[in-house]
Amino acid sequence: MEPFGSQPEPDQTVSGSNLPEPAPVQPPAQNPPPGWYPDPQGVNRWWDGTQWGQAAVTPTPVAASGTSDPKTMAVLAQVLGILTGLIGPLIIYLVNGEKDPFVRHHASEALNFQLTLLIAYLLSFVLMFVLIGFLLFFVVWILAIVWGIQAAIAANRGEWYRYPVNIRFVSGALG
Numbered sequence: 001m002e003p004f005g006s007q008p009e010p011d012q013t014v015s016g017s018n019l020p021e022p023a024p025v026q027p028p029a030q031n032p033p034p035g036w037y038p039d040p041q042g043v044n045r046w047w048d049g050t051q052w053g054q055a056a057v058t059p060t061p062v063a064a065s066g067t068s069d070p071k072t073m074a075v076l077a078q079v080l081g082i083l084t085g086l087i088g089p090l091i092i093y094l095v096n097g098e099k100d101p102f103v104r105h106h107a108s109e110a111l112n113f114q115l116t117l118l119i120a121y122l123l124s125f126v127l128m129f130v131l132i133g134f135l136l137f138f139v140v141w142i143l144a145i146v147w148g149i150q151a152a153i154a155a156n157r158g159e160w161y162r163y164p165v166n167i168r169f170v171s172g173a174l175g
Contacts, residue, residue, distance in 0.1 A: 068096070074106035074155035081110035082148040089114060097172060106155050108172030113151075113163045115170075117144050 031049055039045045039052050046053035073096050080088020089110035097104040120140045127133030147163055154161035160174060 070100040070102045071156060071158055073100070073103045075152050077103065077107040077110045078148060078152035078155050081114050082145060082152075086111065086114045086118070093170070093172070101174065102158075102160070104172045105160055105174050106151070108170045109161065109163060109166065110148075110151065111170050112166050112168055113144075113147070116163075116165065116167045119167070 034049045036044050037047045043055050045055050077089045077092040089107050093107035093111055097107055124133040124137040127136055151161045
C-alpha cells in the first residue's frame with residue numbers, strides 16, 4: 001500500500017482512478033500548413049504542405065484617367081443642389097464647368113435653380129407675417145425636392161434638362 005500523498009512512478013498507471021493517461025507528445029511539424037507564402041525567390045506561391053504550387057497573380061494597378069464621366073458629374077451637381085443648396089452646384093460649376101458643356105449646363109441650371117429657391121424662401125419668410133408664407137415655404141420646399149430629383153434623373157439619362165421655373169443668373173445653360 002502506498003502512503004498517502006505519494007506519486008506513482010511515471011511508467012505506472014493509477015489504478016482505479018478516472019484520470020486519462022497523458023497523450024504522447026507529437027514532434028513539431030517540419031513543414032508549415034498549406035497557404036500562400038513567399039517561395040525562396042520571393043514570389044508568392046501556394047504551399048500545399050509538401051510542394052510549391054502556381055504563383056499568385058499580381059494585380060496590376062489601374063492608372064487614374066484624370067477625367068470623370070460627364071453624366072456622373074451632372075447628376076452630382078443636381079443631387080448636391082438638393083443636399084447642399086448653392087455650395088455643391090457652385091463647386092461643380094467652378095471645377096468642371098469648362099471641361100464639358102453637359103456638366104456646365106447641369107451645374108449652371110442647378111446653381112440658377114438654387115438661387116431662385118433662395119429668393120422664393122426669402123419671399124415666403126416675409127409673407128409668414130401674413131401667414132400665407134408658411135404655405136408658400138412648404139410648397140417651395142416640396143417643388144425643390146421633386147424638380148431636383150427630376151433633374152438628376154434627366155442628367156443620368158443624358159438629357160439637357162431645364163427647370164420649369166428658373167431665373168438665369170449664371171450663364172452656361174444651353175437651350
